[in-house]
Amino acid sequence: MRNILIAAVAISAIAAPALAQSVSEPRGYGNLGYTHLDDTSTGAVTGRLGVNLNRFIALETEASVGVKDHDINVAGVDGKIEHEWDAAGYVVGKYPVSNNLEVFVRTGYGHTELKRELAGGSSDIGSDSWNYGAGVTYLVDGANGVRADWTRRDFNGTDGENDSYGLSFVRKF
Template sequence: MRNVLLATAALTLIAAPAMAQSISNPEVKGSIGYTQLDGDDATLGAVTGRLTANFNRYVGVEGEASFGVKDDEITVAGVTGDLSHEYDAAAYVVGTLPVTPNFELFGRVGYGTTQIKAEAAGLSATEDGESVNYGAGANYFFDGRNGVRADWTRRDFTDDNGGELDTYGLSYVRRF
């Protein structure tokens, strides 16, 4: 039993520098693309940028930020107006499953904030919403560095009448 414990301790000491190196030197990916936001009353569009740091092949973190580029027309109580996506930002924990060297699946869960603006009849209102986000997607790399990303994310807004919002994204992704 003592030999098993000593061998386990020795392996732990040998593996610790490799684990620390992967945390201090993560694989970094950046992406930029278009995201469609599908809500109950409107469909909006945004340009989204992301930065992902994978600490090993399977676990990482991701930050994203978007700003609106496509508004939608809405009608409330017979009054027509515009709904626009101002911005959103979110942070995620990402789990990755490498299928081949060029193709990987991922799932993510995180927390974000979104700001929407409505304008009608000369009046405007801005609403912020905090959300718990979760989703899945895939990256395909044409070569070792350049590829495409497709993803879906559900935003569950935390306030009483916040509802849900689905996003669908298509992006260019680059490994650094």
């Protein structure tokens, strides 16, 4: 009986740090930053919310609102392209390189709305896309950091593709 009690105490002493570590690991995160869409030369403020399913896999949603338009000239007629909004959902694969640094890849599905104004008229351009990309997150402390990422939006139909580059503040909770 005494040996069983000693073994139980020893196993508890070994398991307690592992249990405490898994409980204190942040499960969710949020991002707020700027995203540049390369092909249209527009920009947006982007917010993301994610939940870590485990150390290596997360689910993430993002939404953006356009803040930078692109002036265009078609056959001598001035106009502009506006990034109205976009939203997407992703599955994220992560690899922690160190306590403060992780690299990730992500794939998902989204929708982007643009507006083209030309010769006094305007037209809305909206398209769904399969998205994939990669990036890196660096935490300054255990909860705050920065994220840099690249995402390719492969639009359905004949709408082509568009690369976006983002830089954002990260908060884990």
